Amino acid sequence: MVDQLTIEVLGELNVRQQGRLVPLPQSKKTRALLGYLAVIGRPQRRDHLCKMFWEVPDDPRASLRWSLHKLRPIVNAEGHERLHADHNSVHLSPQTISVDFKGMVSLPPADLDVLDTETLESLATTFRGEFLEGLCLPHCPNFEAWRLYHRDRALRLHAAILRALIRRLRDSPERMHVHSMVLDRLIEEIADADPPEQRKEPSTSAAGPVQFRRDTAYASLGLSAPGSGSNSHTSETDAPLPSAMSGKRSQDIRFCKTADQVTIAYAACGHGSPVVRAAHWMSHLQHDWESPVWRHWIDALSEKTMLVRYDERCNGLSDWVAEDLSFSAMIADLESVVDAAGLDRFTLLGVSQSCAVSVAYAVRHPERLSGLILYGGFVKGWRKRSDSHEVATHEAMTALIREGWGQNNPVFRHLFTAMFIPGASQVQMDWFDELQRISVSPGNAGRLHEAFGEIDVSDVLSQVTVPTLVLHARQDAVVPFQSGREFAAGIPGARFVDLDSANHILLAEEPAFRQFVREVRRFVAETAEVQVRVP
Structure with a gap:
């Protein structure tokens, strides 16, 4: 019987032969290639591996051959051939x-x-x-994109295992020392839930970052942290959110499942009063938190309300693998988040393509909305607007997205950023470029851009019955100004605000942002007051 080689990927990459650690190459790409082949466990085309690990200006096939040369003596130890490579494909014998x-991912959570x-x-x-x-x-x-997914x-599986273990131990006084050890593990997991380059601390939390992480860990397990004096939160990942978040500049990130089993981060x-911001693409709950492009939005909207945000499927902290990216799936994601957050009645804010999603939700669930706010949105997607020049432009944009998204390409970066935020500073432009890299993969970005082109809610605008505020920037180069006017004209009683x-x-x-904030706050206050008066 051939001796098994052990490859460990839950931490730093390790290879063990008969229990002994095997030295690995210094090249990060070569080690990453080994980890990828080990986890995938099936043949991979050479051209796919070249595109995944090496840039076009290099000689990808030569680089792949060099890496395979370095890996063969490691995995083919003691005369056993485990790495197989022919002219077309490469694979490790599983x-x-x-x-x-x-062994971990094959373990059903219900079995824990x-x-x-x-x-x-x-x-x-x-x-x-x-x-x-x-x-x-x-x-x-x-x-x-593959690694982050x-x-x-x-991380979610590890946290589920630790929660199951704590539930087992917390009522066993004789094993409290084990309970404490495992709880400390979970606290470390929460603290390290994002890679170092993305990690942010609640800088103004009264208790300080260490105590904040400790309180969060206890709360996620349904326990009160010693000395915190706070009420415990439920331990279920899809449990209702508290009506208000404690501490300044802190957010509570959780996860829920959709009907098609896609995990959504919110x-x-x-x-x-709760305000739900329907998801738009290129969002990342943690990265947006301190960004120079979105932080002022988050702070302004949460100063007088409880703001609920979520990452759309295939974006940010939500699942990056989802077969369905249809308009119906976008609506279902919003429904899942609202239900998981336990919100009975709230104001819904749509931004860009999520304006159409918000309109569809308002037609389906008018009893849950106190008001509807639409900013920078469109009634019909770029393909449905039937403008041949616009369709050609967006088809070219789709190709650019698939080829240039996340790459260090200044031409593509300038084109995309100049459309979205032409008034941006260099810092804001650099951040927007980084957002492309970490929030969505090139393939998913292309799929989403195509899906947005098929959106059309023109037939249901007249069915919106909740108070509606529509805002649109006058010179918006991404979504034509006329699109905002179409929302206001089609929704009965909607008020329109033109932003300069x-x-x-x-x-x-x-100044346009300050006007936006004033209008939104006034609208939320007015609709909340009307709601209170309703018997």
Whole structure:
């Protein structure tokens, strides 16, 4: 029988032969290639691997050959051939290789509570750190999208295992020392839930960042942190959010499942009447939190309300693998978040393409809305508007997105950024470029852009019965000004506000943003007052 090689990816990449660590190459791409082949476990085309790990100006096939040359003596140890490569494809023999990640992802979450305590403890210790820790390749967006998806998947599974273990131990006084050890593990997981380059602390939290992370860990387990004096939160990932978030500049990030089993990340911050911002593409709940493009939006909207945001499927912290990117799926994501957050009645804010999603939701669920706000949106997508010049432009944009998204290409970056935020500073432009890299993969960005072109809610505008405020920037180059007027003209009683700006995303320093905030706050206050008067 061939001795199995053990490859560990739940932490730094390790290879063990008969329990002994095997030295690995210094090249990060070569190690990343090994981790990728081990987790995938099936033949991969050479041209696919070249595109995933090497840039076009290089000689990708020569680089791939060099990496395979470095990997062969590692995986083909003691005369056993495990790495197979022909002219077309490359693969590792799964029958002779043990990968820690595969044993974990095949474990149904429902089975955790029936496992014995020792097995749960063993599973918890299998996680040595982040998935393929240290193998971030910022210039390889396809690999990064794959790595981040599996990283988040592993983190959620680890947290579920630890929660199951704590539920088992917290009522056992004789094992309180184990309980404390496992709780500390979970606190570390929450603190490290994002890679170092994205991690942000609640800088103004009264308790400080360490206590904040500790309180968050206890709250997510349904426990009160010692000395915190706070009420516990429910431990379910899709449980209702509290009516207000404690502390300044802190957000509560949670996850829920849609009907087609896609995991959606959502967050709440602020105090007061709830406002839900329907998701738009290129969002990332954690990265947006401190960004110079979105932070002023978050702060202004959460100053007098409880703001709920979420990442659309295939974006940010939500699942990046989803077959359905249809308009119906976008509406279903919004419905899932609202239900998971436990909101009975709220104001719905649509931004860009999520304006159409918000209109569709308002027609389906008018009893849940106190008001509807639409900013920078369109009634019909670019393909449905039947403008041949516009269709040709967007088809070219789709091709550019698929080829240039997330790449270090200044031409593409300037084109895309100049459309969305022409008034941006260099810092804001650089951040917007980075957002492309980390929020959505090139393939998903192209699919979403195509899906937006098929949107059409023109037939249902007259069915909107809730109070509606429509705002649009006058020189918006992404969504024509006429599109905003179409919303206002088609929705009975809608009020329209013309904003003097060329930015699709209003910037903090411009008067148009201050006007936007004033109008939104007045509208939310007025509709909330009307709601109170209703018997």
